Amino acid sequence: xxxFDANLLAxxxxxxxxxxxxxxxxxxLVVLPFVAALLxxxxxxxxxxxxxxxxxxxxxxxxxYSVSLMFIHITEGVxxxxxxxxxxxxxxxxxxxxxxxxLSIMMYFVVGTVALxxxxxxxxxxxxxxxxxxxxxxxxxxAGSMLVLVSSPTLIQILIGWELVxxxxxxxxxxxxxxxxxxxxxxxxxxTNKIADIGLMIGIIILALNTGTLRISEILYQSTHDxxxxxxxxxxxxxxxxxxxxxxxxxxxxxxxxxxxMAGPTPVSALMHAATMVTAGVYLLARMFPFYKSMAPExxxxxxxxxxxxxxxxxxxxxxQDDLKKVLAYSTxxxxxxxxxxxxxxxxxxxxxxxxxxxxFKALLFLGAxxxxxxxxxxxxxxxxxxxxxxxxxxxxxxxxxxALAGLPPFAGFFSKDEILASFNHEGETTFFFIxxxxxxxxxxxxxxxxxxxFLGEYRGHGHPHESHNMMTTPLLxxxxxxxxxxxxxxxxxxxxxxxxxxxxxxxxxxxxxxSFDLFALSSGLIAGLLGxxxxxxxxxxxxxxxxxDDKIKIQPxxxxxxxKYYLDHxxxxxxxxxxxxxxxxxVDKFNTNVIDRFINGVGQIxxxxxxxxxxxxxxxxxxxxxxxxxxxxxxxxxxxxxxxTGRTQQYLMLFLGGVxxxxxxxxxxx
Amino acid sequence: MIVQPVLxxxxxxxxxxxxxxxxxxxxxxxxxxxELILNAVNINFIIFDSMLADSLMQGQIFTIFIITIAAAxxxxxxxxxxxxxxxxxxxxxxxxxxxxx
Numbered sequence: 001x002x003x004f005d006a007n008l009l010a011x012x013x014x015x016x017x018x019x020x021x022x023x024x025x026x027x028x029l030v031v032l033p034f035v036a037a038l039l040x041x042x043x044x045x046x047x048x049x050x051x052x053x054x055x056x057x058x059x060x061x062x063x064x065y066s067v068s069l070m071f072i073h074i075t076e077g078v079x080x081x082x083x084x085x086x087x088x089x090x091x092x093x094x095x096x097x098x099x100x101x102x103l104s105i106m107m108y109f110v111v112g113t114v115a116l117x118x119x120x121x122x123x124x125x126x127x128x129x130x131x132x133x134x135x136x137x138x139x140x141x142x143a144g145s146m147l148v149l150v151s152s153p154t155l156i157q158i159l160i161g162w163e164l165v166x167x168x169x170x171x172x173x174x175x176x177x178x179x180x181x182x183x184x185x186x187x188x189x190x191x192t193n194k195i196a197d198i199g200l201m202i203g204i205i206i207l208a209l210n211t212g213t214l215r216i217s218e219i220l221y222q223s224t225h226d227x228x229x230x231x232x233x234x235x236x237x238x239x240x241x242x243x244x245x246x247x248x249x250x251x252x253x254x255x256x257x258x259x260x261x262m263a264g265p266t267p268v269s270a271l272m273h274a275a276t277m278v279t280a281g282v283y284l285l286a287r288m289f290p291f292y293k294s295m296a297p298e299x300x301x302x303x304x305x306x307x308x309x310x311x312x313x314x315x316x317x318x319x320x321q322d323d324l325k326k327v328l329a330y331s332t333x334x335x336x337x338x339x340x341x342x343x344x345x346x347x348x349x350x351x352x353x354x355x356x357x358x359x360x361f362k363a364l365l366f367l368g369a370x371x372x373x374x375x376x377x378x379x380x381x382x383x384x385x386x387x388x389x390x391x392x393x394x395x396x397x398x399x400x401x402x403x404a405l406a407g408l409p410p411f412a413g414f415f416s417k418d419e420i421l422a423s424f425n426h427e428g429e430t431t432f433f434f435i436x437x438x439x440x441x442x443x444x445x446x447x448x449x450x451x452x453x454x455f456l457g458e459y460r461g462h463g464h465p466h467e468s469h470n471m472m473t474t475p476l477l478x479x480x481x482x483x484x485x486x487x488x489x490x491x492x493x494x495x496x497x498x499x500x501x502x503x504x505x506x507x508x509x510x511x512x513x514x515x516s517f518d519l520f521a522l523s524s525g526l527i528a529g530l531l532g533x534x535x536x537x538x539x540x541x542x543x544x545x546x547x548x549x550d551d552k553i554k555i556q557p558x559x560x561x562x563x564x565k566y567y568l569d570h571x572x573x574x575x576x577x578x579x580x581x582x583x584x585x586x587x588v589d590k591f592n593t594n595v596i597d598r599f600i601n602g603v604g605q606i607x608x609x610x611x612x613x614x615x616x617x618x619x620x621x622x623x624x625x626x627x628x629x630x631x632x633x634x635x636x637x638x639x640x641x642x643x644x645x646t647g648r649t650q651q652y653l654m655l656f657l658g659g660v661x662x663x664x665x666x667x668x669x670x671x
Numbered sequence: 672m673i674v675q676p677v678l679x680x681x682x683x684x685x686x687x688x689x690x691x692x693x694x695x696x697x698x699x700x701x702x703x704x705x706e707l708i709l710n711a712v713n714i715n716f717i718i719f720d721s722m723l724a725d726s727l728m729q730g731q732i733f734t735i736f737i738i739t740i741a742a743a744x745x746x747x748x749x750x751x752x753x754x755x756x757x758x759x760x761x762x763x764x765x766x767x768x769x770x771x772x
Contacts, residue, residue, distance in 0.1 A: 647769060647772075650693055650764060657693070
């Protein structure tokens with residue numbers, strides 16, 4: 001890898017429009033959800049649909065706005081940013097603002113579309129559930145926080161959006177907090193993210209101190225034009241930012257929160273996994289991509305390494321999960337690994353393209369899973385089976401999502417996964433290329449397993465499941481259309497509009513982009529996908545596992561390792577959480593009771609003692625006595641003086657006259 | 672113009688009025704004494720006006736005002752005395768101690 005690529009110095013020679021009034025008013029995209037959340041909180045309960053109508057209306061407005069932005073972006077190409085100065089700390093101007101360029105418009109569109117469909121779905125899915133109104137408040141806030149993050153032209157706003165997303169995810173994962181598991185899952189997500197956030201925060205501070213600005217475009221400009229200035233800290237900053245991204249985008253070893261986050265209601269999982277939370281890390285890496293590319297190519301190698309570990313590791317765990325949502329959760333982690341690895345290999349567009357297609361088909365899969373769970377009242381695939389007959393719409397759309405995820409043409413996942421594989425191949429990362437192909441095989445396999453156990457064979461659960469309400473199946477059908485067609489916007493050699501969309505930015509993006517299909521990568525990916533589906537179908541259909549629901553291919557002890565998620569949670573508990581809990585927390589507790597509490601109590605006692613002394617001496621004997629004496633003095637004095645008031649006018653006049661005469665005499669004789 | 676005798680007359684009238692106010696016990700007499708004082712002031716106004724030959728005749732105009740006010744004041748004063756007399760059957764000013772503490 002070259003240390004400093006002269007190509008990167010090239011100014012952006014393309015002329016983009018500033019987007020006109022539509023871009024200028026894009027702040028409303030960010031402000032609207034927060035206003036809506038306030039409204040839902042205060043008046044939602046008194047409305048006929050319990051506040052869901054406000055949430056839906058807001059998100060529909062955002063959707064329409066993002067579609068119009070997308071439209072002018074496709075026709076003209078928009079790249080502009082706006083700043084509002086809100087103050088300064090030392091030399092740093094604290095600025096908020098909104099950036100309207102290819103990358104953020106793509107994210108607005110993804111958030112707007114997926115959120116709209118999830119909201120429609122949720123109105124029915126959450127009907128009659130506890131805290132319905134509050135759920136919509138948090139869901140609106142969640143979408144709004146993500147918009148704060150992706151619209152951010154400054155690092156400080158990114159940090160704010162980042163934390164807001166974390167808080168909202170905490171609220172939503174722990175929606176059913178009455179059960180201990182759910183509230184601990186929420187806590188786990190929050191704390192894991194918090195640990196990663198420290199990396200982001202330090203990274204931002206390092207960048208800000210060394211460039212003297214918080215504006216991202218300014219930092220990117222400096223990192224492509226002024227090698228000396230940042231070269232010393234670039235690697236550290238790049239790694240720290242990546243640690244932040246690892247938390248939100250669930251990269252190994254900080255992915256542990258994401259599968260547990262399935263404790264939240266299914267619409268939350270769909271929104272979180274497709275549009276609003278896990279894409280944040282990939283977005284950050286993409287936003288800072290010119291910086292990584294020109295200043296810290298070594299860091300990109302590390303990014304790629306972690307991405308590849310994640311995509312393989314999480315994919316393997318997904319095979320052994322019995323919980324339908326957990327299969328999808330690990331699948332998300334694995335796909336995020338693809339995106340991060342793609343960024344690491346320098347394929348900016350490929351990563352964002354996969355983010356784009358993945359958002360639609362993963363939202364589809366989650367909503368489909370939600371539909372199934374709603375019908376059978378269980379998350380476990382062992383209690384499902386045979387649902388294709390009773391839930392035809394859910395089954396069809398789920399199959400479309402599965403095929404899109406497995407990467408068969410002409411579905412969306414095929415194009416994006418192929419582009420990632422092609423760029424691996426181009427970069428000469430042979431090992432990683434084959435791991436990614438293996439990942440594609442695993443993906444196809446576990447998805448076939450999930451479909452077999454859920455929809456094929458005979459029903460193993462209780463009760464009589466039936467197809468979900470139209471409010472739930474309509475979003476499924478809409479998303480199915482996206483899952484089929486969203487990949488067609490970037491077909492090498494045919495139409496590569498998506499590449500132009502996301503590279504339309506103030507800073508020039510230098511990356512490899514395939515001109516035509518890489519036949520080797522294409523065939524490897526396709527064969528891997530087909531093999532995965534074939535093996536899955538063979539094992540779970542032809543061998544009859546779907547009938548009984550048990551896995552015939554369990555190979556001890558590999559299975560045990562996978563089922564225990566590589567003992568990563570055990571490791572964290574054994575070496576991080578328990579030591580903290582047992583030693584540090586106990587010690588802190590002891591310190592608290594013995595030192596701080598004692599000190600506080602002592603202070604309290606001393607204060608009370610002092611108070612008593614002050615009360616008895618100063619207050620009772622000093623101030624009170626003085627006040628009492630002065631009042632009684634006034635009283636007795638008045639009692640005597642009042643005798644002068646005889647009520648006889650002539651007496652008064654006499655005194656008055658005496659006074660006049662006295663003063664006159666004084667004036668006459670003395671002055 | 673000889674001012675002095677007139678001023679002396681006015682001063683005598685004023686002193687007489689003060690004396691009357693302070694000494695007389697009958698409320699009506701006190702009111703009369705107040706009139707004396709006012710007239711003493713009137714005389715002063717008139718004499719100084721003519722001495723200074725004020726073209727606006729402010730002194731004389733003031734005198735007319737004072738006479739008017741005095742008439743009104745005596746009207747009210749007599750009414751009060753009348754009511755007091757009706758209630759207490761006396762006009763002795765020492766009996767009226769409503770303002771006593």
